[in-house]
């Protein structure tokens with residue numbers, strides 16, 4: 001594909017996820033524009049740096065950095081890398097940076113995170129969700145550490161693509177974008193199922209990292225935390241099933257074993273806790289609990305974890 005045919009990509013929220021994928025796409029030759037808030041001056045001055053254990057040190061300097069969406073060019077693809085807690089506030093920002101038929105891809109964890117944004121966007125915009133299997137965090141202003149993994153699985157949420165064929169074509173286009181930047185990416189036929197699947201990891205590890213003040217190595221080294229993780233994973237699988245989504249056989253065991261092989265990783269929720277930012281409790285806990293309950297399925301362990309985290313979150317702000 002020649003550079004003239006490459007889509008214009010906007011990163012809405014250039015943190016760990018936005019910074020990593022934006023730098024990878026820019027280095028692959030895409031025209032990438034980064035919207036920042038607190039780190040704008042640093043990135044405008046020094047560009048973006050990704051210290052990757054997989055790809056080595058990656059620098060993008062200069063980076064096309066903006067502190068206002070009004071200054072950005074109109075984009076074909078908008079990758080939202082902000083936390084789900086800011087989605088509703090981001091609607092006007094997204095609209096400002098979008099071409100009329102743009103694809104808006106939420107690179108976020110949690111269930112149905114697109115639902116609160118959809119009514120605030122014009123019908124002409126496509127809305128998609130992306131599940132990132134990656135270990136990244138912000139090290140400092142404009143500096144991202146990439147510890148492991150990197151795949152992005154994409155599904156269609158809503159918009160002008162009316163049938164499954166048109167939707168899958170749009171999703172394939174998104175997956176192709178990532179693949180051409182050397183990132184593994186799969187088109188998911190059912191976004192809801194894909195989001196449940198990702199929660200099998202996030203529900204136990206994100207919350208327990210905050211509650212027990214522990215990264216994955218410590219959590220995997222202790223018999224009690226291992227038992228807790230497995231019990232919580234089993235509940236997520238049960239909740240997904242009640243909502244009509246069977247997980248692939250052995251999926252929880254696969255994630256458990258995968259985590260044993262990962263470097264010590266502190267989930268993004270722990271970073272939010274440390275920096276006194278709101279935790280993504282609505283997306284990662286409240287919505288799955290409500291969906292399971294509506295399907296007649298109680299998830300008492302997840303409910304206890306959620307309520308405990310709510311207490312911690314309210315006292316942390």
Ligand SMILES: NC(=O)C1=CN([C@@H]2O[C@H](COP(=O)(O)OP(=O)(O)OC[C@H]3O[C@@H](n4cnc5c(N)ncnc54)[C@H](OP(=O)(O)O)[C@@H]3O)[C@@H](O)[C@H]2O)C=CC1
Nearest residue numbers: 013014015016017036037038082108109132134135136268
């Ligand atoms: N980190 C990881 O390894 C993974 C994260 N995820 C998910 O990805 C999503 C993003 O997480 P992560 O990258 O870790 O989060 P970060 O906190 O690192 O990044 C969020 C970024 O969004 C920016 N932002 C928020 N609001 C605005 C705004 N109004 N205008 C401009 N910028 C804004 C923040 O800026 P500011 O500095 O001003 O706050 C920050 O740079 C979450 O849903 C998370 O659960 C999924 C898989 C793995």
Ligand SMILES: CC(C)(CO)C(=O)C(=O)O
Nearest residue numbers: 132133134135149201267
């Ligand atoms: C650690 C990992 C890879 C689990 O799937 C992740 O993607 C996350 O933190 O959300």
